[in-house]
Amino acid sequence: MGAHVSKQVERRKAISTEKKTLVELKQTVGSHYPGSDYHPPDRKNWMSGLDPDRIRINQIVWPGTHDSATNKIGIPLVTRPFAQCQSLSIYEQLKTGARVLDIRVQEDRRVCHGILLSYGVDVVIGDLKRFLEETDSEIVILEIRTEFGHEDPPDFDRYLEDQLGEFLIHQDDQVFSKTISDLLPKRVICVWKPRKTPQPKPGGPLWGSGYLKDNWIDTDLPSTKFESNMKHLGEQQPAANRKYFYRVENTVTPQADNPVLCVKPVTDRIRDYARMFIAQSFARGFADRLQIFSTDFIDEDFVDACVGLTSARVEGKA
Template sequence: MLTAKSSYKKKKHKNKRNKKENTFSTTVIMGSHLSKQAERRKTIHTEKKALTDLKTSGEQYPGSEYHPSDRKNWMKDLNPEKLHVNQIVWPGTHDSATNKIGFPLITRPFAQCQSLSIYNQLVRGTRVLDIRVQQDRRVCHGILVTYNVDVVVKDVKRFLSETESEIIILEIRTEFGHEDPPEFEKYLEENLGELLIHQDDNVFGKTVSELLPKRIICVWKPRKSAQPKAGSSLWSAGFLKDNWINTDLPSTKFDGNLKNLSEQQPVTARKYFYRVENTVTPVADNPVLCVKPVTRRIHGYARLFIAQCFEKGYADRIQVFSTDFIDEDFVDACAGLTYARIEGKT
């Protein structure tokens, strides 16, 4: 029969043993996690080096030396009477309306993909906008929110009022995990009506001048509401396609983009816009979760991507090319290839 004293000793010994086992398990888990992160850093370094090494093969392609004299009016400078819609390489922004999302220095670095306003992106040369909304018509990225979509519409209309021949693709979608804004199709038609280019397969073969004075191809992608009908003033989801690759590994994204693009038809043979995104994004199992340092891993390789498309025979398939934190060189890279197509150099 156990005495109270011996029972206490056994219980104390058991607790001590359990504590040691828990400490050992925690150490093993932490060690495994640190080992995994070390391996991730090694992989990222290897993939960054792969792109750096590939860059030595050259970034020249037809039109690569072209620079618009006025990025605000770069389509006009290429002659709207000669420029066909399916010749344009459209520079776009990913998560376009995130310049003021969340709280500065707290949540903003985790969701901000652009530092410029919509108006300033358009002035810089952006021609495809990616806008995510939630039920109350506020722009969002995941769970973080920013201004009302009215701000986007106002900036778009301001830009178009200051230019004559620039055509833009305005993609608006309900963000994943959110409900569609009520009567949003009606809202878009009422606010953009006179500027909207109606859904029509023939648009792809037309020149910019043939579309004027209409200026906006608006693609509305609701999650649950009905898609815009054929012939309406808005375009349905099937007219702007992409193959999203969710990774923070730059070479993986670069190679995946090339592969997906290789499976597309040439721009002259398809009746939809196809987008390639020159971005990598933070993923949950990586300690670096802020957008800017992650996207820098691929940001400088846009010209290399176009050059590789020529190398592999896919250059006639490039159409919408988007990026985070768009800059002048990215716009020039797209405008240059557009120029080469007009001049018959591709």
């Protein structure tokens, strides 16, 4: 018992120290970078506002959501706080400005997060199609993966093609250097990541797992995650030279050995430092490598942070 209490005391000290580290770094370096003052007049149509004829796919800093379809996961007030990473529906996230969705599914096509379940993936597809029908030039990256510990839904690739066929941008390495206008009327880059069934075929309507990469570390320590994100970003090539999307997730994750197990208070340890992360990527010389930037509980300021840098790139200021 005494050893457990001692361990918990040390964990609390480590978290407190790391939170203080980020606060002091922000006070020292700030959160300003090219485009940081930009606010899109219409977040629902922010790509249209930056001119689809000019903006290339590899110039975009894509605002993304982590565990996107968890707004109704589990049982309210019982299990939901332990797995909910977003409070908005998929449609509301897209309307707010998110352009990358992270969807986890299990055998019966229901969305899940670990052992907890949510609605069927049809709800995700319905919200996405509603958004696409209400907009003209917004491109969305839809990542769907089979959750760890689960089996792939049967014939899921065929299901995705049937549901989204008219919108799907086929896998093609040339896509990265094209403008949004070059790709229209196609609107969705769908990355399907099965666990056991074959990966999507080259040139087909779905993109394989190698086209969306990240370096996830499972920690609830905010400065540790911040510096890990920075380290791995620095190891990437500039976005203009890559033939895949690279994601940085501005999140930390509850740990089983810590008494704070609810997602919101844990991820809030790092959530407010998204702008500082972008500013630090400039200070450390690799802002040109930032591409997909994801968060829990997405809000307008996070979207503006990403769109602002995208605007600066299009204008040749970054």
